[in-house]
Amino acid sequence: MPEDINKKPFDEATITKLEIFERYLEAWLPVFINAPFSGSLLVCDFFAGSGYDAEGTPGSPMRILKTVEKFREGIIKKAMRIRVVLNERNIGKATILESRMLSEIEQIRRQFGDLISLDCCNEDFGEFFNARYADFGAQPNLMFIDQYGIKEVNDAIFRRLIALEKTDFLFFISSSILRRFPEEESVRTYFPDLNANAIRNAGHENAHRAILDYYRRKIPAGNSMKLYPFSIRKAANIYGLIFGSKHPLGVEKFLNIAWDKNRLNGEANFDIDDDMEKRQGSLFPELQRLTKLELFERELGEYIRESGEVTNRDVYDFTLAHGHAPRHGRDVMMKLRKEGKIDCDAQIGCSYKSCHKDRSIRTIKAVKNG
Ligand SMILES: C[S@@+](CC[C@H](N)C(=O)[O-])C[C@H]1O[C@@H](n2cnc3c(N)ncnc32)[C@H](O)[C@@H]1O
Structure with missing residues (x-):
């Protein structure tokens, strides 16, 4: 009982x-x-x-x-x-x-x-x-x-x-x-x-x-x-x-x-993936493990690069499917844009409202050799 x-x-x-x-x-x-x-x-x-x-x-x-x-x-x-x-x-x-x-x-x-x-x-x-x-x-x-x-x-x-x-x-x-x-x-x-x-x-x-x-x-x-x-x-x-x-x-x-x-992993009341330790880094780059947020950044970047061209709606759907808050999808897009890896509007939205409801669909292009 x-x-x-x-x-x-x-x-x-x-x-x-x-x-x-x-x-x-x-x-x-x-x-x-x-x-x-x-x-x-x-x-x-x-x-x-x-x-x-x-x-x-x-x-x-x-x-x-x-x-x-x-x-x-x-x-x-x-x-x-x-x-x-x-x-x-x-x-x-x-x-x-x-x-x-x-x-x-x-x-x-x-x-x-x-x-x-x-x-x-x-x-x-x-x-x-x-x-x-x-x-x-x-x-x-x-x-x-x-x-x-x-x-x-x-x-x-x-x-x-x-x-x-x-x-x-x-x-x-x-x-x-x-x-x-x-x-x-x-x-x-x-x-x-x-x-x-x-x-x-x-x-x-x-x-x-x-x-x-x-x-x-x-x-x-x-x-x-x-x-x-x-x-x-x-x-x-x-x-x-x-x-x-x-x-x-x-x-x-x-x-x-x-x-x-939980701003570390968004899915637990504890550090479920040892992200705190991963954040501290390793002396040896080959042993460096990615935090959940870093992994997401890498995966979304690869997804856009391999697709060549996607929309903000694709990015939004990818973000939710990977268990991330839409703001993470937008942050990654803005970072990739700043680094010259993708070409897209600076005001691009990543929310249900912008991607599904208002249908303000925008194109995101991977920059070759970016
Ligand atoms: C975890 S407590 C719920 C607590 C409640 N949500 C709160 O905020 O106080 C689970 C409750 O479900 C009741 N319960 C157990 N088995 C049940 C069943 N098969 N159907 C309906 N209620 C049940 C228990 O008596 C107990 O009060």
Whole structure:
């Protein structure tokens, strides 16, 4: 039985997880609130807990409400309907959460009328997800799956999750448990197709990357779902978030948040690739190892050189596919331009807005012998 997360103060790793979710929600909401059409949104917190930790630090449900309130003006102006679903299986915790929500509901009603609805549920995630599945097709959704352990995002749930359109999700998983016990019966039950050797060979610090890889391999051809990791080290264990979205703007926003959290690697709350050591350099140039950012610079430079001619949209797509924030793609372009290696406009954009939405597509040419 895992210790009850709400009965003690949240640790740093939990705060990191909650902040990433909160910041993503804050980036996700205005995409729809500011869109020309109005409509409705659904935010699901499937493992909601009781609302706060032992010291009154807000958990995911309170963070959702606080974030929604930030967009009050836009929501009212657009008459945007937002449904917030909070689910918690433990009856004691669900009751506490519901009572805490009573006063929140009052305040929400005063501020938003009936534009925001709050639904507190006390069900098992798997049953709840399947029972409500038809509802998820009706509007854009953001889902937070903050499980304990490993077992909730099983093969069947994952396949249903990635089949949804306009649905972004963040799920948490205790990756090092899977790496440590890949052949245990309980793990086999939930992950029958887990390759024990592949996950063992990945190494402890890469446990969450190996789990990401496991889920990525499940995505069938033709399904545009993209997954990205954020590894979280806590004591001797590696946990992590897996973010999923079918939309480049969702991916852009997640990667910006991840790179703001860790400017060294954008994917962990620790130095997952020893980049600090790599930065210090080696006395012997042949032993010099590239940091994640240096490697990206080299790979993007090679991609442009080998292609001869690309567009800023190609660079943007390459940047996201390599797990980098769009600003990195732009920085590399500007550096290569300054070094005379590519020929392009100094104002060239590298964002969803400039490359996909406004279609301000520009050409970038590799300079021969540059
Ligand atoms: C990691 S905690 C969630 C913490 C919460 N997000 C917060 O910020 O406080 C996981 C919660 O899921 C609940 N839980 C465990 N199994 C569940 C299931 N199958 N369905 C729904 N809730 C479950 C636990 O009681 C626990 O409160």
